[in-house]
Amino acid sequence: MPDLSGKHGLVVGVANKRSIAWAIAQALAxxxxxxxxxxxSARLExxxxxxxxxxxxxxxxxxxxxxxxxxxxxxxxxxxxxxGLDFFVHGAAFARPEELAAPFSQTSRExxxxxxxxxxxxxxxxxxxxxxxxxxxxxxxxxxxxxxGSERVFKNYNVMGVAKAALESAVRYLAAELGPENIRVxxxxxxxxxxxxxMGITGFSSILGVYRERAPLARNIDxxxxxxxxxxxxxxxxxxxxxxxLMVDGGFHAMGF
Ligand code: NAD
Numbered sequence: 001m002p003d004l005s006g007k008h009g010l011v012v013g014v015a016n017k018r019s020i021a022w023a024i025a026q027a028l029a030x031x032x033x034x035x036x037x038x039x040x041s042a043r044l045e046x047x048x049x050x051x052x053x054x055x056x057x058x059x060x061x062x063x064x065x066x067x068x069x070x071x072x073x074x075x076x077x078x079x080x081x082x083x084g085l086d087f088f089v090h091g092a093a094f095a096r097p098e099e100l101a102a103p104f105s106q107t108s109r110e111x112x113x114x115x116x117x118x119x120x121x122x123x124x125x126x127x128x129x130x131x132x133x134x135x136x137x138x139x140x141x142x143x144x145x146x147x148x149g150s151e152r153v154f155k156n157y158n159v160m161g162v163a164k165a166a167l168e169s170a171v172r173y174l175a176a177e178l179g180p181e182n183i184r185v186x187x188x189x190x191x192x193x194x195x196x197x198x199m200g201i202t203g204f205s206s207i208l209g210v211y212r213e214r215a216p217l218a219r220n221i222d223x224x225x226x227x228x229x230x231x232x233x234x235x236x237x238x239x240x241x242x243x244x245x246l247m248v249d250g251g252f253h254a255m256g257f
Contacts, residue, residue: 002235005032008082009234010074010130012038012063013091013145016047018195020145021091023223024230028087029055031231036078038063040092065092065122066114075129084136087234090126090144093119095160097200104158112159119163120170127174131183139182141234144171145226146187146245148253156202168245175243184242186233191221191249216251 009028013021014037025035036059039048045062052058059081063074078085095118099111123144134140149157150164168187175185192198192207201207208220229248232238247253 001031002231002237003032004028004086004235007033007086008035008078008084009033009087009089010036010038010078010085011089011091012065012126013089013093014038014048014051015044015196017051018193018223019091020190020193020195020223020226021089022051023227024089024091024143025051025055027224027227027231028089028234029058031235033087034058034082036061036074036082038074040064065126066118068125071122071125071129074126075133078130079133082133085130085133086137086140088126088130088134088140088142089230089234090123090142092122093145093160093163093197095119095158095163095200099159100156100200101202102158107159112162115159115163116166119160120166123167123170124174127178127185131178131181134183135181140184141238142174142178142183142185143230143233144187146171146189147192148189148247148249150189154207171245172243179242184233184238186238186242186244186246188226188229188233189245189247189249189253190226191215191252193221193223193226195223211250211252214252214255214257215249216254219250221248221250 011025037052039045052060063070095115096111146164149161171187198204
């Protein structure tokens with residue numbers, strides 16, 4: 001485990017104890033980092049505060065990632081409290097359930113806008129905001145979470161697949177721009193895990209079964225395994241890695257049928 005004491009991180013995307021972002025937050029905190037966690041709405045605030053209370057001296061701040069003003073305020077508060085930032089973990093994604101359930105060609109203009117805005121554009125907006133905070137530390141590491149539905153067709157993933165393709169492309173463009181400032185930008189492409197977001201995908205349990213059957217490791221993965229890979233990418237061991245989409249899926253992506 002890396003020693004991240006004295007470092008500060010922002011983790012966006014904790015909804016409950018099953019969230020991938022929560023596993024990453026716990027791993028960062030165990031390594032000694034001090035964290036800011038966010039909640040998107042009053043409805044989720046209490047959940048996030050309860051989880052955050054188990055960490056050492058966290059900041060808990062509002063941030064609906066579709067709201068530019070909240071993103072700017074988040075950056076300002078973190079700057080004031082932490083005086084800079086070393087890590088940013090982006091685990092926010094959303095598509096309207098009806099867009100996921102309907103045939104892909106039925107994707108509405110508004111449904112497309114919302115999915116791409118929350119799940120891909122927010123990564124650009126938040127990265128822009130944390131950039132000057134990372135410059136103060138002489139560099140930093142940014143990480144987002146994606147899924148293989150960006151390049152392959154998965155039933156009922158639909159517009160979220162398009163959003164993940166945009167997100168992965170944004171990883172490369174941001175990595176190219178921020179690299180000279182020693183800010184690294186990567187993504188983990190995780191295998192399917194039963195979380196709140198995943199439950200919005202019809203037939204999700206059968207996807208879990210297909211992975212168990214076909215992945216080289218012949219099992220599903222869990223959030224702690226994503227968190228371990230995240231520590232590698234965020235911490236000093238990943239210092240030469242940027243613009244990378246790291247597959248943490250038991251090897252499923254390599255298989256034909
Ligand atoms: P989750 O439901 O726990 O996390 C999704 C998060 O997005 C929630 O915390 C939710 O509050 C947040 N969010 C949605 N709209 C928001 C908004 N407007 N502002 C701020 N936050 C908002 O589910 P998860 O599976 O942990 O998802 C985390 C990330 O991992 C997502 O990007 C997801 O696509 C990705 N992912 C998940 C899986 C999986 O199978 N669970 C696999 C690969 C990638």
